Amino acid sequence: MFKVLDSAVPIACWSCSIGHNDSTLFCPHCSKIQPPPGGDYFSVFGLEPKLNLDLPALEHEFHRLSRKLHPDRFARALDNEKQWSLADTALLNDAYRTLKDPLRRTEYLLKLLGAEISAEDERNEGKSAKAPADLLEEVFELNMQLEEMRAARATGEADPALQISLEQDKRKFGVLLEAVDEDLRGEWNLWDEGNAGARATAQRRMLALLDRRRYLSNLVRDVNEVLGA
Numbered sequence: 001m002f003k004v005l006d007s008a009v010p011i012a013c014w015s016c017s018i019g020h021n022d023s024t025l026f027c028p029h030c031s032k033i034q035p036p037p038g039g040d041y042f043s044v045f046g047l048e049p050k051l052n053l054d055l056p057a058l059e060h061e062f063h064r065l066s067r068k069l070h071p072d073r074f075a076r077a078l079d080n081e082k083q084w085s086l087a088d089t090a091l092l093n094d095a096y097r098t099l100k101d102p103l104r105r106t107e108y109l110l111k112l113l114g115a116e117i118s119a120e121d122e123r124n125e126g127k128s129a130k131a132p133a134d135l136l137e138e139v140f141e142l143n144m145q146l147e148e149m150r151a152a153r154a155t156g157e158a159d160p161a162l163q164i165s166l167e168q169d170k171r172k173f174g175v176l177l178e179a180v181d182e183d184l185r186g187e188w189n190l191w192d193e194g195n196a197g198a199r200a201t202a203q204r205r206m207l208a209l210l211d212r213r214r215y216l217s218n219l220v221r222d223v224n225e226v227l228g229a
Helices: 057-068 079-100 102-112 121-124 133-154 160-193 196-227
Strands: 009-014 020-023
Touching: 057 079, 079 102, 102 160, 102 196, 133 160, 133 196, 160 196
Parallel strands: none
Antiparallel strands: 009 020
């Protein structure tokens, strides 16, 4: 079940006491730095939660805010302002790293909506993940070839035919990854522009596509490891 994103909570500025929303790094009235905001990563940049972003504009705003938050600007400021400049900078960096990356941005938005997505290290250890139904036969064959290549490498033997076959599999699964990314971009448009029903459908599809992409990425990684790429 997905939840609706909450709007920013109004708070009073610690310096001028005028109310503003709890999603800004600086007071819009007196321009004083604020404690790390309680909103989401999108609101740090003054953005609506969407999946299609203007990345050059995002980068420009990141650098603008980074300059404003630089600790050198707070060398003579109050201690709390010095601490907030460091904390806000860390938050800004995390937000930028997440939002500029298409996959991380997608996962982050889905988490905001209540989806459960495992951490990166947990995903990479997920050897027992279930293969997509349409790839069962190909995955079984690939795993057999990977075991054969590992065994051959362990005994110092070379199998050129197996090497070629694995390289072909790598390209094939790479094409499938590109197809998943294209499908994800289509779901971004549906989520950004759709009504509540369209968004709910897009959210479910994005979760399924991310699972498929994760599985394919692990396959390509395994092939690369065996090929020494």
